[in-house]
Amino acid sequence: KQEVTQIPAALSVPEGENLVLNCSFTDSAIYNLQWFRQDPGKGLTSLLLIQSSQREQTSGRLNASLDKSSGRSTLYIAASQPGDSATYLCAVRRYSSASKIIFGSGTRLSIRP
Amino acid sequence: EAGVTQFPSHSVIEKGQTVTLRCDPISGHDNLYWYRRVMGKEIKFLLHFVKESKQDESGMPNNRFLAERTGGTYSTLKVQPAELEDSGVYFCASSQAGGGEQYFGPGTRLTVT
Numbered sequence: 001k002q003e004v005t006q007i008p009a010a011l012s013v014p015e016g017e018n019l020v021l022n023c024s025f026t027d028s029a030i031y032n033l034q035w036f037r038q039d040p041g042k043g044l045t046s047l048l049l050i051q052s053s054q055r056e057q058t059s060g061r062l063n064a065s066l067d068k069s070s071g072r073s074t075l076y077i078a079a080s081q082p083g084d085s086a087t088y089l090c091a092v093r094r095y096s097s098a099s100k101i102i103f104g105s106g107t108r109l110s111i112r113p
Numbered sequence: 114e115a116g117v118t119q120f121p122s123h124s125v126i127e128k129g130q131t132v133t134l135r136c137d138p139i140s141g142h143d144n145l146y147w148y149r150r151v152m153g154k155e156i157k158f159l160l161h162f163v164k165e166s167k168q169d170e171s172g173m174p175n176n177r178f179l180a181e182r183t184g185g186t187y188s189t190l191k192v193q194p195a196e197l198e199d200s201g202v203y204f205c206a207s208s209q210a211g212g213g214e215q216y217f218g219p220g221t222r223l224t225v226t
Contacts, residue, residue, distance in 0.1 A: 004155070031212065034214075036217075041219070042220075043116075043117070043204065043217040043218050043219040043220055043221050044204065044217040046205075046214065046216075049214060057159065081188045082129075089154075089156070092147060093212070097169065098211065098212040099144065099146070099148075099161050099169060099208075099211045100146075100161065100169065100171075100172075101148070101156075101158060101206075101215060102158070103148075103155045103156040103157070104155060105154070105155040106155070
């Protein structure tokens with residue numbers, strides 16, 4: 001059974017800092033890994049999607065890495081801004097059921113001005 | 114292009130009542146998914162439609178939940194009768210291909226009192 005764990009559950013940092021959010025998963029046979037952002041009262045916004053054959057993806061100030069062998073992914077946010085405050089969700093899909101996304105419980109990020 | 118839409122955005126009902134949630138996927142997306150997040154837990158998969166057929170309904174919690182997608186366009190999720198533990202946020206997502214990127218709607222917040 002695939003389980004996805006995110007640490008920490010909550011994080012508060014001052015504006016301008018670089019930060020790392022962590023995600024671990026128990027089954028390395030993943031189809032892909034995705035990082036989402038959720039703002040209060042809104043849906044999920046996809047930030048980065050890493051296919052199983054890839055090691056990392058970058059978009060602007062965001063960089064996500066994937067290490068399947070260790071069952072880990074990190075989301076790196078550079079030069080954090082108050083607008084980055086949201087809940088960040090890590091999610092994986094398995095080859096055995098690639099249509100089903102398995103989510104972690106999320107990291108609630110707060111950037112202090 | 115319009116994204117995934119869900120109606121209503123928020124529903125408050127009493128225990129024992131019936132509620133029907135609606136999801137309109139992105140036009141042309143044959144694949145439609147339902148997920149939910151109950152209090153304090155991670156987002157979990159409920160089921161997957163390919164056009165009007167249920168491809169995977171392994172996440173449906175019990176027979177009080179009925180999902181339909183007549184005509185392969187919009188989908189409804191009915192809860193009858195609702196119980197307190199059904200409270201949470203119900204998300205819908207759609208994708209072109211079964212393993213393709215899923216686009217999420219804003220969710221319906223269901224409160225059962």
